Each structure stands twice: as structure tokens, then as C-alpha cells.
Amino acid sequence: MLLGNFLIGLREGLEAALVVSILIAYLVKTGNRRALVPVWTGIAIAVALSFAFGIALSAASSEMQFKTQELFGGVLSIIAVGLVTWMVFWMRRTARFMKAELEGKLEGALNVGPLALTAVAFLAVGREGLETALFLWTNISNSSGGSAQPITGAFLGLAVAIVLGYLLYRGGLKINLRRFFTWTGAALIVVAAGVFGYGFHDLQEAEVFPGLHAVAVEPHLFFAKFGDAGDWMQTVFQGVLNVTPQITWLQLVMWAAYLVPVMFLFLRGPSASKPAAETAETAAT
Numbered sequence: 001m002l003l004g005n006f007l008i009g010l011r012e013g014l015e016a017a018l019v020v021s022i023l024i025a026y027l028v029k030t031g032n033r034r035a036l037v038p039v040w041t042g043i044a045i046a047v048a049l050s051f052a053f054g055i056a057l058s059a060a061s062s063e064m065q066f067k068t069q070e071l072f073g074g075v076l077s078i079i080a081v082g083l084v085t086w087m088v089f090w091m092r093r094t095a096r097f098m099k100a101e102l103e104g105k106l107e108g109a110l111n112v113g114p115l116a117l118t119a120v121a122f123l124a125v126g127r128e129g130l131e132t133a134l135f136l137w138t139n140i141s142n143s144s145g146g147s148a149q150p151i152t153g154a155f156l157g158l159a160v161a162i163v164l165g166y167l168l169y170r171g172g173l174k175i176n177l178r179r180f181f182t183w184t185g186a187a188l189i190v191v192a193a194g195v196f197g198y199g200f201h202d203l204q205e206a207e208v209f210p211g212l213h214a215v216a217v218e219p220h221l222f223f224a225k226f227g228d229a230g231d232w233m234q235t236v237f238q239g240v241l242n243v244t245p246q247i248t249w250l251q252l253v254m255w256a257a258y259l260v261p262v263m264f265l266f267l268r269g270p271s272a273s274k275p276a277a278e279t280a281e282t283a284a285t
Helices: 002-029 031-062 067-111 116-140 148-170 177-205 217-227 228-241 248-266 280-284
Strands: 216-217
Touching: 002 031, 002 067, 002 116, 002 148, 002 177, 031 067, 031 116, 067 116, 067 177, 067 248, 116 148, 116 177, 177 248, 216 248, 217 228
Parallel strands: none
Antiparallel strands: none
């Protein structure tokens, strides 16, 4: 799951980095550097809350019995997919208006005071942080190969996003935002489909749904034909698609029921068919 979590960390991290760069650039451009302190305070609180949320989820899950843990994980996986799906479509619609919207909120907060500035920054970054924490937690908790690789992937994605965000702010990099969010959104839908199917697999293990032993596909049997290379191929396959070694019929049906209509609706949208005029440079300056 290293690649899937890298993608999540990169996309969500870059969204947060764009938000931060827009807020900071506007304050610097308008000569309101004194307002940077409450804005950075709001950003720091949002980041800390996101980490605390992830830790709380792990702590709560570790204290549960097996069936309760699977029920908890399954329900949260489905909720996380819902939130990420909403975010993907929302960002596709509003990416080009994000700069004007944030600057308008910041201008209003400047007239109110430091607490309002802190609140604007906290809400802008906190939403991205909580969504990221929940989605990453579901991926990490569902990983069959331990948590080291998915955590590493997430932090690598976030690190790259921070570097890209800084370069965008400094004007040393241009990214076609609408194209970036279209491609990464499509890839994230593939990752989310695996999490969605995995969530129903967890609910089967919690005995909410039957059919746990009604296996539709066993990927390891197919990849075993490739010898030593098959182990690597299976790892990549399961890591990208977020599937289990044994895929039940319910899991397969729910995977397809999510992936096909959601991908169709996403790719037929205007951002996938019209040339993008907005760039990250204009969004950050």
C-alpha cells in the first residue's frame, strides 16, 4: 500500500499546501504580515488535531475485540471513501475559485481580529487534515503487510507535497491544477474502490454480511505462475488496488459497484474534457 498512500499524501498534502500558500501570499501582498502569527497558529492547530485524530482512531481500535474491531474498521472505511469521493468531485468543481474564496474569507477575518484569522486558517487546513487522517488510517489498518510501508508512503507523499507547495509559493514551479486534480482524482478513485470493497470484507468478518468464505478471486494463485517475480507483482497489485489476498464475491461486487459509476461520472466532468487555464502559480500568487 506504499504507492496508494503516497498518492493520498501527495494529493491531500498539496491541497493543504496550496491553501497555506494562498493565505500567506495574500497577507504578504497586502502588507498584513502581523496577521501571519494567528494564521500559522490556526494551521498548527489543524495539523496537530489531524495527527491526534489518527492516533485516537488507532487507540480506540486496539482496545476492541476482533468482531467489534472489524465492524469499526469496515464502517469507517466506507465513511472515509464517501468523504474522499466528495472531496475529489468538490475539488474538480472549485479548484479555479479556491484562491478568490480563501482571499475573501481572509479579508473579512482581517476586519474582525486575530481569532477570526486563526479560525479561517484552522478550518481551511483542518478539513483536509481530518479527511487525510481518516483515509490513511483505514488504509494502514487494512494493510496485510504491516504498517511500515503504508506509513512510509504517506509521509513521502506529504514530504513531496510540502516541497512542491514551497516551490509554488516561491514561483519556481508551475502546475496545471485542473489537469493535476483530474489525474490524481482518477487514481484516488481506484484506491478508494479498494478501500470500499475492503470495508465490506471487514463487515463480513464482523458477521454483519454473510459470504466470507465465498471467494471469487485469489490473486496469489495467478501471480504464483510468474515465480519469484510473482511476489513483487502481487505486492504491487494489492498495494495499488487495496485488495485482500482472497477477494470475496461481495467485496468484488461492491468494488465494481463503486468504481464503474464513480469513475464514469468523474471522467465525463468538464475538468476532464476542457483545457485547463488555471495554474498553481496563479493560485498561489
